[in-house]
Amino acid sequence: MVHTTTTMVREVHSAHALNGQALLKYMQETIPECAQYVNLDIKQFGHGQSNPTYLLTAIGGGTSKRFVLRKKPPGVLLPSAHAVDREYKILAALGKTDVPVPKVYCLCMDPSVIGTVFYIMEHVEGRLFLNPSLPELDPAQRRAIYSAMCNTLAAIHKVDADAVGLGKFGRRENYCKRQVITWARQYQASTADGNPAPDPRVETLIDWLKNHVPAEDAGVERTGIVHGDFRLDNVIFHPTEPRVIAVLDWELATLGNQMADIVYNCLPYQFSESNVRFPQPGYSFDSGRLPGIPSIGEYVSQYCQAKGVPWPASTWKFYTALAIFRSTAIWTGVYRRMLQGNSSAQRNETVGDALSHLTDIALSVTNSRPLLPEIPPETNRVNAVGFEPSERVLKLRQQVLEFMDKYVYPNEEKLQKLALSDQRWTVHPLEEELKQIAKAAGLWNLWIPVDSAALASDVLFENGAGTQSRDEASRLVGAGLSNLDYAHVCEILGRSVWAPQLLNCSAPDTGNMEVLLRYGSPEQQRVWLKPLLEGEIRSGFAMTEPAVASSDATNIECSIVREGDEYIINGRKWWTSGAMDPRCRLLIVMGKTNVCAPLHKQQSMILVPLQTRGVTVVRPLTVYGFDDAPHGHAEVIFQNVRVPVSNLLLGEGRGFEIAQGRLGPGRLHHCMRLMGAAERGLEYMTKRALSRKAFGKTLAQNGAFAAQLAELRIEVEQTRLLVHHAANQLDLHGNKVARGALAMAKVAAPRTALKVLDYAIQVHGGAGVCSDLPLAHLWATARTLRIADGPDEVHIGTIAKLELSRARARL
Known part of the structure; x- marks a missing residue:
């Protein structure tokens, strides 16, 4: 649901009632345009836990106008808290800049008017997003919203405080040290009378923060205006455009170290990893980090580029712990006011639990690995012509090439x-x-x-209880690549049918591990994902069936029926790659749990250990004569197979949802590897043409060969760009938006690889069709992928539908 600034109001809380007549009289006397109004309707905004905020509708003379009032809450307040006068001052100053803030009309320091100090500003009509996951938007819109939020924070931080009259708005030096002291005092004041009771773990956290304050200098580029509470739900967006039109809630604004703002803005990433849910929205990805939302590395990199500051990996841990501690102190104050009955929100008992979780998270951060990669992701590179790899990826690519030369090619035979x-x-x-x-x-x-990468590392580390050290766990989760980055590396692996599995990068294990990463429960991840990540076991994916056209997965007939605390599985599958492997321990099976549900809600996915009673591996299937031992592609029968209900992935009827999350990146990996197969075909072809003579000259001297070689090189380069484009679209927008680019890559990549390999086989003559060379096996694999990755006809249909829909939109 998309909220607006007018749908977030409710009747005024009894503890926050205002004297409407006195307020209207003050407005008539103070704000010139209010002289004509004779009535005042007052509502209270329900979102927020700090300073009570009201929507005022002044009415009279056949017209009306909306205003917003912010005031201090009633009751005894903590020292320096709820300083609405400071809020007014910074809004007035920023109103002269490009930072989007509401216009302020007046500040009333006379408590006799409505009981407390208050100020009045304009009402800005727009969208408020309470859930950082943005489930109501598509991936492209999510990315645009996050980009706008990031650029707005950078714009705030670029403002020259001295130039706008805020040079004395706060002390700039020793900001972090003062923040630790300030919030420690606030926490201690909130718990001084034992209501709520103090948590001794918080004192441990305070000691850690005091001992790890980074060196600070008031003159560095990170020092300036600090918003203090910059998060998505404090930003108003244009009603239809991904554009920020107002930044709210400046209560905690000051001057100081601006890294505190960007780290606090990124807390949803940290909290979501810990599965914490707050009683108020806005603090975590309640629906998970959905496609389109940038990774924390991408988001921080965009901020650093927009603000022009160095990459903050070395100090990010301290700022994160400080931000969580500050949230703990703030929420302790909120909880105290709830217990007293004068909070702007209704009493919520889950706040106490949330406070305990906050402390746990903060302490775990202090003991964790670095929270940001040492090297920032290069967010601008994805728009470069040709999708050229970064220096980091080039270095990694060279390592893989050297591994292939030293260990793979010499051992293929x-x-x-x-x-x-x-x-x-x-x-x-x-x-x-x-x-x-x-x-x-x-x-x-x-x-x-x-x-x-962080979640995979945590699964391997098992919160310190596993056999892996944290460093070893981090070393086993890869380089932390985007899809586009991986395309440059994955292509190299495609040059040999043996290479992917040697680096734990082979299908279907990669797709299955991604399913478990995205959708698996903690227990499923512990039992199955951990050994898969370590390469101790292998797995299979059982979807295709011999009795139906499985290219339309709604045809699948395998039944998954619940009986008590078990599911019973019956069906016949084939082309279950990996099921023949002696290391295979797990199958992910797709079948129907409810034939009466809507067509795309009938299917579910479930984990089935291969050794479960009733699972029979019937036979290996050959691919143009290759059985791909020891991995293999099996026909498998499931006869009254019983597994616990807990083996179901995500939930009943969510099989297609999982499939879409799995098959986008997984199938594109095949396209990446096919480019490597094509390159190896070209290498074999040219080497053969330069060394073999026929009819008095080398094959390379044959004009027909030269012409064909040139055409093939053109097609390989074109197809590679198409694959990289699809990877880039997947990074930027997710599966749904990228589906057209993915479909084109899935058609083009096997076609190009087949054409190259076919001609390489032709150039080699009899040697090309036998197993002495890898060409025949590579060809067989490429030909199979025109079916295994969905028939060409399905992808072509997708491309055509998208093209026609764009044409209709232009009519």
Whole structure:
């Protein structure tokens, strides 16, 4: 639901009632345009826990006008709290700048008018977003909203305080030290009489903060105006555009270290990782961080570029702990007023629990790994022509190339020999050795998206209870790449059918791990995701069925029926890649839980251990003669298979939702690898053409070969750009918006790879079609992906529908 500044009002709380006649008289005498009004309607804004805020509608002379009043709350207040006069002063000063703030009309310091100090400002009509997840918007709109919020904060921080008359608005030096002291006093004052009771853990946190205050200098570029409470629900957006039209709630504004603002603004990222839900919206991603919302690294990088300040990784932990502690102190004061009955919000018993959780989170932050990567993501690079990789990605790409040259290509023949022998359903010892080398080199789980790296690390670390050290856990979660970054690396892995699994980057494990990362419960992640991330086990994905056209997944007939605290699964699947692997321990099965539900709400996904009674692996299936041992593609029967209800993923009827989250990035990984296969085909082709003679000259001297080679190079470059474009769209906007680009890449990549590999086979003659070279196997894999990733016809249909919808919109 989208809220506006007029839908957020309610009747005035009894503890906050105003003398309407006295207020109207004051307005008539003080604000010239109010002289004509004879009545005043007063409502109170329900959102917010601090200074009571009212919507005033002045009526008279056949017209009306809305104003907003902010005042101190009633009762005994903590020292320096609720300074509405300071709020008025900074709003008046910023009204002369480009920072979007409401116009202020007057400040009344006479408490006899309505009982407390207050000020009146204009009413700004616009949108308020209470849930930072922005579930009501699409990914493109979410990204635009976050970008506007980020740029607005940077604009506030760029204001010259001296130039606008705010040079003495606060002390600039030793800001962090003073903040720790100030909020410690506020917390202690709020708990002094034991209502609420003080928490000894907070004192531990205060001691840590005092001992870790970073060096500060009043002259550095980070010092200036600090909003103090800058978050999404304190920003009003234009009714239809992703544009900020007013920043509210300046009660805590001062001068000081502006890193406090950006870190506080980013608390939803930290709280969402901890699954904390507050009694008031605005503090965490209540629906999860949905597509389109930037990662914390992307968001902070945009801010640093807009403000022109260095990357803050080294001090981010302190500022985060300080921001959470400050929230603890503020909410303790709110809770105190709730207990006294004079809060602007109704009493809410969950606040006490939230306070305890806040302290837990703050203490965990003090003991955690760095919360930001050492190197900022390059947010502007995604718009560069050609999608050129950053220096960091180029370095990683070179490491992977060296790993391929040293360990993969020289051992392909050994691995292939076992895969074609009578012992082919066993794992070559060399494979495990090479995996350990990849781990030690930091070339492990490179597929994990940058926004999931922290969660994956936590799963491996198990909150300190696991066998992994925090450093080791972080080392096993990859480099924290965007989809576009990974495209440059993943392409290299596609040059060999063996390479992806050696770096724990092979399908279907990557897709299954992403499902567990995004949708798995903590217990599911502990039992299954952790060993998958470590490469100790492998998994399969059971969706396709032999009896129906599975390209339309609504046809799937496998049944998943609940009986008590178990689900019973019956069905036949095939092309369940990975089920033949001796290391396979888990299948993710898609089937129907409710045939009477709407068509796309009938399917669910459930975790089925491969060794469960009733699961029968019938046979391996071959791909143009290759059975891809020891991995394999199996036909599997599920006959009265019983698993606990807790094995269901996300919830009944959410199978398509999971599939869309899984298949966008996962299927694009295939396209990335296909570009590597095409490149290897070109390498083999050119090397062969330069060395082999026929009819008195090398193949390279043949005009037909040269023309074909040039055409193939053009197609490879075009297709690579299309794949990179799809990855970029996926990064920027998520699956839904990127679906057209993804569909085009899924059609183009296998077609191009097949064309290149086919001609490379032709150039090699008889050698090209046998298993002495990797070309035939690469060709078979590429040809299969024109079906396995959804038939070309389905993707072409998607592209056509999008094109026609755009045409209709122009009519």
